[in-house]
Amino acid sequence: MADVYHIPALLEETIESLRIRPDGTYVDVTFGGGGHSRAVLSRLGKDGRLYAFDRDIEAYENARGTVQDAPLTFVHSDFRYLGQWMDYYGVRAIDGLIADLGVSFHHFDTAERGFSFRFTGPLDMRMNRNGGKTAADLVNGYTEEEIARVLYMYGELKQSRQLAKRIVKSREQSPIETTDELLRTIAGPTATADSLTPPQKKEMTLVFQALRMEVNDELGALREMLQAALSLLATGGRIAVLTYHSLEDRLVKNFLRSGNLEGNIEKDFYGNIHTPFRLIEKGLTASEEEVERNPRARSAKLRVAEKL
Ligand SMILES: C[S@@+](CC[C@H](N)C(=O)[O-])C[C@H]1O[C@@H](n2cnc3c(N)ncnc32)[C@H](O)[C@@H]1O
Structure with a gap:
């Protein structure tokens, strides 16, 4: 397990952007x-x-001791069920919400979770290990066309068809079960994480990102x-979202601008714009000092909006 969670x-x-009230109801x-x-x-x-x-119970187990006796209710669930859970707890309205998207350092740095090609581990990539398909299920079970779609949609990889063909050819010899087997399938039979050129590293990062996004x-x-x-x-309640790549950032940006997932700005007969949010932060990035202390903050973008 990684030292720093x-x-x-x-x-x-x-x-700061959430302007937290001591008696307010918040969701992380x-x-x-x-x-x-x-x-x-x-x-x-x-x-x-x-x-x-958090849909990964290890998150809470790791921090349980530091939040004992706090006014906290932990929900081990996918956040897609936010509405149902708030209903269950009888919460009608919230004053603020934080979403810090993607995976944690713990996920990236723990070999057996399979999120990183820097380590040898099972090709898992599930945030919630209680069920669902793994990345290995996907690369060994999807059709070539489906793999190409995932790599194109979530990795924005132009060479997605070529990569999917390589994956299918390799699994015909033997199933691709580990991170290093996938790495060699993509980058060549003698490739290791340390031998990758910068363009290969970028490609591998995007392949892993695409599979992770599909799995979860x-x-x-x-x-x-x-x-x-x-x-x-x-x-007056506020939502703060931290995104880490262009696909999720585009989605959040459009939603906070328009109040709908398509990003359609609604105008009335007189041309007045109707949106449920006032924008507070439009893509704030980390300072150089922060990136120096925490290089993984480099890709973070903060978007904040207030409900009108
Ligand atoms: C970037 S980390 C959050 C770090 C946190 N803000 C902190 O200060 O330590 C993202 C976390 O969100 C969880 N997560 C990602 N997608 C989720 C989802 N759909 N539902 C619930 N949890 C999710 C991951 O398991 C991971 O632990």
């Missing part, structure tokens, strides 16, 4: 190492409450969560 990106900026849909959650909890009084979600249906979950958040936020 996670280092939160843009921590101060995210928390991506608990992870609990960095953002602990910062919210430190600002809540006895009448405040934080609901924190990351964009599907994000779409459902954003819609639930819109209906739950009280007037």
Whole structure:
């Protein structure tokens, strides 16, 4: 297991942007190492409450000791069910929500989770290991056409058909079960993580990203969560989303601008724009100092909006 579970990106900026009220009701849909959650909890009084979600139970098990006795309800669930869970707890409206998307350092740095080609491990990539298909199920079970679609849609890889062909050819010899077998399938029979050229490394990163997004249906979950958040936020309530790649960022940007997933800005007869949000942060990135301390913060983008 990795030593550091996670280092939160843009921590101060995210928390400040939410203007937390001590008696408010907040949701952190991506608990992870609990960095953002602990910062919210430190600002809540006895009448405040934080609901924190993570679909990986290891997240909460790791941080349980640091949040004991806090006004926190942990929900081990996919955040796509945000609306149903708030209903279950009788929460009608929330004052703020944080979503720090993607996976944690713990996921990337733990070989047996299979998220990184830097280590040899099973090709798993599920955030929730209680069920569902693994990345190995996908590369060995999807048709060539389906693999090409995943690589193109979620990795934006132009050579997706060629890569899918290579995967199918390789699995005909023997199933692709581990991260290093996939790496050699893509980059050549003698390739190792250390021998990759920068373009190969980029390609491998995008292949792994695409498989991870398919395995965890990351964009599907994000779409459902954003819609639930819109209906739950009280007037004046704020939503803060940290994105890490262009696909999820585009989705969040369009949603916060328009209030719908298509990004259609609605105008009335007189040309007045109707949107449920006022934009507060439009893609804030980490400072050079933060990136120096935490290089993985380099790709983080913060978007914040207030419900009108
Ligand atoms: C970037 S980390 C969050 C780090 C956290 N903000 C911190 O300060 O430590 C993302 C976390 O969200 C979880 N996650 C990602 N997608 C999820 C989803 N659809 N539902 C619930 N949890 C999710 C992952 O398991 C991971 O632990």
